[in-house]
Amino acid sequence: MSGLYPSAYWVGQAAVDLPLYFIILVIMLGTLFIFNKGIHLYIGTFFTLTFCLIGFVPASVLLTYVVSFTYKQISDTRQWWSILFSMTGLITITIIELASVIGNDLISTVCHDLFSIFIPIYPLIGVLICFSRMSWKVSSDENSYTQLGRVLVSVISPYLQCVILLLILRYLEVKNGGKSIRKDPIFRKKDKKKKMWKFTEVPEDEDEDVRVERARVGEYMTSNCYEKPAIMVSGLHKEYQERGKTIIGKAMRKLVANNISFCVRKGEILGLVGPNGAGKSTLLDMMVGQTEPNAGQILIGDADSAQRGVNPVRFVGYSPQVNHLWPEIKLEEHLETYGSIKGMSRSNLKEVIKRIAETLDMKEDLHKPAKKLSTGTQRKLCFALSLLGNPDVVLLDEPSNGMDSKAKQRMWKVIRSTFKGKEQAAVLTTHFMEEAEAVCDRVAIIVSGQLRYIGSVQHLKSKFGRHFSLDLKLDADSGLQQMELLHREVLKHFPNAFRQDSFASLMSYKVPKSDVQSLSQAFFNLEQVKRSFNVEEYSFSQSTLEQVFIELAKEQEEDDNFATMNSTLCWNRRQEDTVAF
Numbered sequence: 209m210s211g212l213y214p215s216a217y218w219v220g221q222a223a224v225d226l227p228l229y230f231i232i233l234v235i236m237l238g239t240l241f242i243f244n245k246g247i248h249l250y251i252g253t254f255f256t257l258t259f260c261l262i263g264f265v266p267a268s269v270l271l272t273y274v275v276s277f278t279y280k281q282i283s284d285t286r287q288w289w290s291i292l293f294s295m296t297g298l299i300t301i302t303i304i305e306l307a308s309v310i311g312n313d314l315i316s317t318v319c320h321d322l323f324s325i326f327i328p329i330y331p332l333i334g335v336l337i338c339f340s341r342m343s344w345k346v347s348s349d350e351n352s353y354t355q356l357g358r359v360l361v362s363v364i365s366p367y368l369q370c371v372i373l374l375l376i377l378r379y380l381e382v383k384n385g386g387k388s389i390r391k392d393p394i395f396r397k398k399d400k401k402k403k404m405w406k407f408t409e410v411p412e413d414e415d416e417d418v419r420v421e422r423a424r425v426g427e428y429m430t431s432n433c434y435e436k437p438a439i440m441v442s443g444l445h446k447e448y449q450e451r452g453k454t455i456i457g458k459a460m461r462k463l464v465a466n467n468i469s470f471c472v473r474k475g476e477i478l479g480l481v482g483p484n485g486a487g488k489s490t491l492l493d494m495m496v497g498q499t500e501p502n503a504g505q506i507l508i509g510d511a512d513s514a515q516r517g518v519n520p521v522r523f524v525g526y527s528p529q530v531n532h533l534w535p536e537i538k539l540e541e542h543l544e545t546y547g548s549i550k551g552m553s554r555s556n557l558k559e560v561i562k563r564i565a566e567t568l569d570m571k572e573d574l575h576k577p578a579k580k581l582s583t584g585t586q587r588k589l590c591f592a593l594s595l596l597g598n599p600d601v602v603l604l605d606e607p608s609n610g611m612d613s614k615a616k617q618r619m620w621k622v623i624r625s626t627f628k629g630k631e632q633a634a635v636l637t638t639h640f641m642e643e644a645e646a647v648c649d650r651v652a653i654i655v656s657g658q659l660r661y662i663g664s665v666q667h668l669k670s671k672f673g674r675h676f677s678l679d680l681k682l683d684a685d686s687g688l689q690q691m692e693l694l695h696r697e698v699l700k701h702f703p704n705a706f707r708q709d710s711f712a713s714l715m716s717y718k719v720p721k722s723d724v725q726s727l728s729q730a731f732f733n734l735e736q737v738k739r740s741f742n743v744e745e746y747s748f749s750q751s752t753l754e755q756v757f758i759e760l761a762k763e764q765e766e767d768d769n770f771a772t773m774n775s776t777l778c779w780n781r782r783q784e785d786t787v788a789f
């Protein structure tokens with residue numbers, strides 16, 4: 209709520225609403241007493257009304273605050289609640305008058321008392337009805353006595369209502385409020401006793417590079433003599449409790465970060481890749497403080513500047529997986545707002561917006577509201593917002609989702625030029641291996657909440673790429689017999705080659721490294737095959753990062769029969785180890 213604690217927000221609202229409502233009511237009552245000859249203003253009436261108003265005004269205002277939790281748009285309040293309040297006032301008056309007309313004082317008194325106690329907008333109406341009765345009716349002691357009793361109920365009820373409505377407001381804030389509620393001096397939630405986490409064990413099957421990275425982070429954390437990396441994540445652990453499938457089913461432990469440690473140096477871009485649900489977004493959420501880890505430490509940016517009191521908003525730029533845009537606000541206004549929050553000057557901001565619009569091809573969309581932007585442009589905008597103000601660290605959660613390939617290439621170029629050789633660092637999650645290869649200096653592969661690998665793309669390929677890919681495209685006229693002969697010839701040169709799916713005249717093989725003694729010999733053999741078997745063209749290449757990733761995910765997720773990776777690829781673990789893109 210406007211960056212304020214909830215209590216500060218409500219007190220601020222009340223500081224305006226209470227006097228305003230009080231003044232309006234005083235003017236209305238004054239007018240009533242001046243022009244209505246039926247109700248006389250005596251000293252007693254004046255004090256009773258004043259005392260009633262002091263309780264009635266806050267009770268009515270608190271009621272509107274409480275009902276404000278039931279609507280999502282401002283217009284809802286005008287349409288429904290104002291009509292409902294007017295109708296309630298009218299109905300209560302009608303009921304009380306009807307009871308009086310039929311001469312049943314008991315019903316009239318019971319209704320009056322019930323309305324006064326349970327309907328916060330009634331007590332003032334009730335007091336006025338009583339006053340008019342006391343003025344107009346032939347005065348009898350019994351009548352005056354009844355009316356005084358009713359007045360008393362109407363005057364006291366609003367004070368009780370204030371207490372109850374305040375408690376309801378607090379309950380609603382605690383239930384619906386965001387994180388600021390924890391620090392709120394009035395609406396603060398009582399902290400439940402936190403579960404104490406034991407130091408999590410280092411996974412036994414941990415990769416050597418991951419182990420080295422963990423040791424490096426440990427050194428950085430304990431030593432003062434190094435130039436610290438831009439991001440340090442140490443021993444991060446997070447798990448959720450998942451409900452069992454049946455009502456009595458036991459809650460399951462879902463591990464989304466299993467003792468993860470890594471660091472990102474200044475000027476470095478680290479790619480986080482992994483299958484759906486591996487825990488990549490949760491990791492970023494923990495880095496920006498949106499999700500609380502169960503154990504571990506995250507240090508972002510220059511600790512010295514944090515101690516010097518530099519605004520932490522300037523340290524981190526974050527582009528979450530779900531777009532965080534205001535639907536009615538224009539693209540340019542988004543950039544202006546974020547730029548101002550990050551402390552950019554007006555003139556600088558204008559220049560930066562112009563450059564962003566040109567670089568990311570958004571010039572024509574500058575004056576469109578966010579809801580009218582295409583999905584790709586919305587992603588571009590979120591990406592641009594995260595870069596505004598040159599933050600020390602930028603976290604990008606699947607930034608290129610929904611972008612066409614041209615837009616992706618532009619964005620990759622911007623990312624490279626922003627971080628390469630600079631003081632800033634970035635973490636980027638992606639499903640596109642092509643993206644990781646094009647943009648990232650190092651890649652971290654996460655499977656089932658565990659960091660399985662970390663290193664440069666080339667190192668990953670040479671470490672895990674156990675196969676070469678061989679594709680042969682035969683002449684369109686070649687028949688099955690020709691293909692069979694070619695297959696035998698391939699096996700002659702690469703005895704352990706494994707044939708994958710063939711499409712029409714295209715034959716694909718996975719060739720183990722052990723079958724390739726020297727690359728020159730392999731290409732010499734393939735040239736001969738090409739000449740003798742009407743092969744139109746062929747390609748022989750080291751495994752792509754995509755293939756390496758599939759291998760890794762398969763090795764380490766032995767229990768899975770099927771897994772999907774976004775829309776870019778899927779793999780089916782069949783007995784013959786077929787990879788299908």
Ligand SMILES: Nc1ncnc2c1ncn2[C@@H]1O[C@H](COP(=O)(O)OP(=O)(O)OP(=O)(O)O)[C@@H](O)[C@H]1O
Nearest residue numbers: 448449462464482483484485486487488489490491
């Ligand atoms: N608040 C939560 N409560 C329970 N489980 C959660 C919660 N948030 C995330 N999870 C679970 O944690 C796992 C990791 O989710 P996360 O979104 O981090 O994965 P991801 O690697 O980013 O996946 P994707 O690539 O699909 O975005 C998922 O199985 C998800 O269902």
